[in-house]
Amino acid sequence: MDAFVTRKRPRLEPTPAEDDSTEIKLALLASLHPHINHDVLLEALLVADGSVTDAAETLAQQVASPWKKQKTRAAGYHQSSLSSLRISPSSPSVGSVRPLTKRGRTLHLFDPKDVEAYTPCSIIHNFLPSGQADDLLRELLDQAPTYGRLEFKLFDRVVKSPHSFCFYVNSLAEVETQKTEYIYDGKPVDDVRQCTPEMLKARIPIEEAVNREIQRRIRDFYPNGKKLKYQSPEPWKANAAFVNCYDGPQESVGYHTDQLTYLGPRAVIGSLSLGVEREFRVRKMVVEDDEHRKDDGSLADAQGQISIHLPHNSLLIMHAEMQEEWKHAIAPAQAIDPHPLAQNKRLNITYRCYKEKMHPKYTPRCKCGVPTVLRCVTKSKDNRGKYMWMCHAGYVPGQDGCSFFQWAEFDDDGNPRWRTTPGEEKKVE
Structure with missing residues (x-):
């Protein structure tokens, strides 16, 4: 009997070839585990690098244990925690976790442990007391009809942002x-407002939570338990906030990175979601080389994307590796479940830590006489x-800008x- 129990599991038949389609492999897994959700089967297959045998064995080990399932309100989507598949890293660190996404695929994450293990983010559900969250939402709903849309020039076309927003700071002097x-x-921003009383009230627990998560991220995820190069060791302070309003399922924002000009490198942002649940999608930026280039020559979605579901009253922390290495977006939704207070609206407050040392009085001015913007090289292999x-x-619509360019220099913090003297200017090709 002991020999039977301990002997190696016989190989499953039929064994699919490496080039079999994902659909065929999923069909084989479904025949072996007919009661497991399709999306969980796909996750297991991705983790197993396409091996049906390995995926089936992993799933079989979990049959006797209860599945941790969560459901999105909009689509009835179920997902087990990835940790229930025993694929969470035992000692996570930046760059050590095997990516689960594949080109052209979207991986949906709900469990906070999965979010922090496979993305540069962490999430806290039910962050504020429910009454406080509702009071804050009511304040913002009163102001949302007065929000504006950013108008800017992109590839010689004047476009407007696909959602409305407003900028807030803590005091009238800062306004x-x-x-x-x-x-x-x-250009300057005309509509700057003082934070509402409920925004100021929420700022204190948000600062505490973000600073706590920063230290935990450093301890548990970063190499040797040390902060990243260029990451500030100073406490994070929520001294500015952009409030975004997405009115209805089609209002969205495309993939982008947040400006670092006044935040400095390796910035951390805390985003509080209120109202309708929406998908926050992230994808890792890759260098311009043939390894990552798609058949059409582009790099977009070269490694797939991850969708983090943001319910009402959830705090998402984008950590220090986010802006330089990942892009994020709010995707349009086919359908949403109305929120009792917000109806079809989602409002999110993105609290930021502005640095006095990054004040525009210090930053280089271009030939147009305007303080310049700080960017990070993400695509060039040599200068990434x-x-x-x-x-x-x-x-700015109606303006052409100039060719000013200057490398930015920072110490390790x-x-x-x-x-002290103007740097060499050259045209960026």
Whole structure:
């Protein structure tokens, strides 16, 4: 009997070839595990690098244990926690977790442990007391009809943002400073407001939670338990916030990275979601080489994408590796479940930590006389991870901008090293 129990499991038949389609492999898995959801089967297959045998054995080990399932309100989608498939890393660190996404695929994550293991984010559900979250939502719903849409020039066309937004700071003095001294997309912002009472009230627990998550991220995920190069060791403070309003399932925002100009490198952002649940999608940026290029020559979605579901009153922390290495988006939805207070609206507050050392009075000015924008090289293999100052006056409708370019320099803690003499300017090809 002992020999029977301990002997190696016989290989499953039929064994699919490596080039069999995913549909065939899923059909084989479904025949072996007919009661397991299709999406869980796909996750197991991705983890097993396409091996039906390995995926089936992993699933078989879990049959006797209860599945942790969660359901999205909109689509009735079920997913077991990836940790229930025993695929969460035992000692996670940046770059050590095998990616689960494949080209052209979307992996949906719900469990906070899965989110922090496979993305540069962490999430806290039911963050504020329910009454406080509802009071904050009511305040923002009252102001949302007055929000504007950003108008900017993109590839010689004037476009508007596909959702409305407003910018808030903590005091009236900061409102005046933002209006008179700061530049966004090549021009000043006229509509800057003081945070509402409920926003100021929420700021305190958000600061505490973000700082706690930053330290946990460093301890549990970063190499040798040390902060990343250029990451600030100073406490994170929520001294500015953009509030975005998505009114209805089709309002969205495409893949992008957030500007680092006033945040500095390796910035951390805390985003509180209120109202309708929406999908927050992330995808890792890859270098321009033949290994990652798709058949049409593009790099978009070269490694697939991950969808993080953001219910009402959830706090998402985008950690220090997010803006330089990943892009994020709010995808359009085919259908949404209305929220009792917000109806079809989702409002999210993206709290940011503005650095005094990154004030525009210090940043280089381009030939247009405008403080420049800070960008990070993400596609070039040779310069990936370097920072640069560039003109962004060309985003303003009716203006062309200039060719200003200057490499940005920072110490290991992300403090800028300003040049005492103007740097060499050259045109960026």
